[in-house]
Amino acid sequence: MSSTASAPVQATGAAARPMPGTLRLFWRSFAENRGAVLGLSITLVLIVVALLADVVAPHSPIEQFRDNFLTPPVWAQGGTARFLLGTDDVGRDILSRLIFGARLSLLIGIAVVALSLAVGTVLGLLAAFAGGFVDVAIMRMMDIVLVFPSLLLAIVIVAILGPGLFNAMIAVAIVTLPSYTRLTRAAALSELARDYVTATRCAGAGPLRLMFNTVLPNCVAPLIVQATLGFATAILDAAALGFLGLGAQPPTPEWGTMLAGALQFYQRAWWVLAFPGLAILLTVLAFNLFGDGLRDALDPKLRR
Amino acid sequence: MLRYLLRRIGMIVPTFVAVTFLSFMLIRLVPGDPIEVRAGEHGVPPERLAEFRHQFGLDQPLWKQFLDYEAQLLHGDFGTSIVTQDSVLHAFFQLFPATIELSVCAILFAVLVGMPLGVIAAVKRGSGFDYGLMGISVTGASMPIPWWGLMMILIFSVALGWTPVSGRISDAYFIDPVTGFMLIDCWWSDDAGACTSAASHLILPTIVLGTIPLAVVARMTRSAMLEVLSEDYIRTARAKGLGGLRVVVIHALRNALIPVVTVIGLQVGSLLSGAILTETIFSWPGVGHWLIESIQRRDYPVLQGGTLLIATLVMLVNLGVDMTYGFLNPRIRR
């Protein structure tokens, strides 16, 4: 039986070695996963589109074409090549709004992930290093956050801070905080038990150096995966808040807000609803696929 | 088992107090003075405001107010709606069965469809079925619920006319809310038409709310089954000459159930998040719909009381999941 184990053992050994070839090996095992490559490709396209929104978009996202209310997409009857995906109820080009919306969605993802990742990592490290009361206090706080359904808590936070894109991002960041904190704490605790940490400590490293230079780099892999998946959650949650009228406010071309705007017309103009939602789905799917692929490539234990 | 239970309950108490503190602070943090909101925007003389403040105890120090609030909660007073003047607790329990009905249907849908699919995918790992299911599963988990719900309405209700657009039952029927669970009430009323109507109103919301749990359950079942199927005791079961189905269901699934049940339990929070959106889309008269309305009307006592009640329920459900876990896994029993 042990003969069959020879292949994975070798692969693991290769991935764990921090050699110049590590990146290439990592890429090889990542590229094996077709879904992950697809996710990465969509993500890259999305980033390019978002960066070049001004160049790529055929129209301004907020310009209202007064004689083109609810124009269907180009392939449907009554569609025109001027508005490839049609226009909404006040004559704005949906494609252009989607393109500028990509910019917003990525911005939301980056801001939310950066915020909750930074705070969560520090809290998690603190809990792991300090132990005792600090540990209990931090982890209890996270448990309390987790007791609320995430969307409900986000709604409550937005109710306190007032609606708007910025406040919605803060709300989502708070809601997603526990996963980073828990992850960092767990990873740091398991690293702290290792001999190399003891060795560094014996060499006289201070607690801050121990925290950030010694332990943190070894907890990075799961955090990267969580951050990628967190991107997807952030975009999804922000869109839900936008849909409920608590996120970005019109006329901001945020995808969730666009869905809310479509509510009154979608039964006669399906394209007003279909495309923004499809954009959300595709983006979230891309980050989820990418994140899953990263996890499989980074974590040899989970590899098939 | 009893000691484990008591310890678990003991752990809940401080969490609960902290949650009540958060909900206590909520009403004080939201923009707008609750007294001014309550008194309306007409010019009210300042003495009268001060009188109100005293009446509601708002001139007391914060810690005293908090203790009063705790005492109120212990007496079952979760606040009063500004808009309807109705007790929050009363309104909650009137609306909650609708949410439970929808959530239970969604979870059942997710488990009954997702678990067999996950088991089949694990048994046939690497097959086209496996890849297809995992592709669908990650798509389902990425689904923006509002869009998904509206698209379903657009296709099945508007274009095909198969299912109703919103609500719990057709206006043509009046069903006395005995239990609050529409299906059960219809069953008792012996009205076949009402039953059909209630069931047809449930289909789309169930699918929409069940989509993400379905994706998660299918995926989790698959990976748990893959792990269990490579265990030594599965080989032992096969070496006994047991049938394939018996090995998969009796020996593997029973063990795979432990992580799957945990995951289903953890889904309760996200299920309620989904319920808020689903109820809003389908005008489903449950607590999610109610809370969103309360925000739009700035009815903060409802938001406060409702949030607290939901958080309490999530805590209780988590406790229940832990108990089930203990029951399923003989190793942590005793």
Add this chain to the structure above:
Amino acid sequence: MPLLEIRNLSVEFPTARGVFRAVDGLEMTLDAGEILGVVGESGSGKSVTMLAVMGLIPYPGRVRADVMRFDGTDLLGLSPRQRRSLVGKDIAMVFQEPMTSLNPCYTVGWQIGESLRAHNAVPKSAVRDRVIELFRQVGIPAPETRLRAFPHQLSGGMNQRVMIAMAISCNPRLLIADEPTTALDVTIQKQILDLLISLQRERGMALALITHDMGVVAETAHRVQVMYAGQMVEEQRTDALFAAPRHPYTAALLDALPERAVGHARLPTIPGTVPGIDDRPAGCLFNPRCRFTTERCVAEPPPLAGPAGARARCHYPLDAPVAVTA
């Protein structure tokens, strides 16, 4: 007619880097009532061979053989249903890791009863009594209460007794014991081994004892097969093998026994490891580790040669007159 007869068995596993052949051209015969010791290092294909007999090679492994017969029945031609009625009843197996080989979710009594029920070995009402009787036979004290224990509540030795009880529950004619004592404490090892031997004697079943411990073989087996890298390299009667091993690998294994190494300053070892998928040598598979390797050993794989029942896979068997100029 032998009870178990295998000719030219091969088991292959496709891997990312090509097909791995875990068992290669294996021959084996086992008579009723005989104890066969199958010896080899880990990775030599002993367990895989036995799993192939049981039909337990996991997907995507492939099993091929010219002949694989149990009591005249072609094991490869069986339908899954026919195989299931044979496996667990006439052929039973005891595994290496008693702690993980029992399902943690069910009581040990239930798990043995399941075997009885699956093969309708006794009437339903008699299952419990039969389980208690089996517990007695394998030396588990207080069977009535142990019946309701979960595997995690018992020790490794106890669990292995449970596994043995389960294996003998339907009176098998062939019992395969795959390193039954490896995972146990040394003091328990002897007890389990004695139990297996006494059960074998009482019931007259055939016993295939897989082990990497030559000492275990010396005390128990009638006949020995030595395996190396998926091939059988030598077979002999136990006494003959210990007296005059013919394959250099067998000789090296015997030299590594502490009892035989008296006089050496250090215990002799065999340098290197069993070849895996990447380092399978040309010619004789043992040539990189053999003391007597010649050019011929590197160039051409040796056939299994010698008198029936005492064959060896070597160009230069040790008892043959040395007629080479190497």
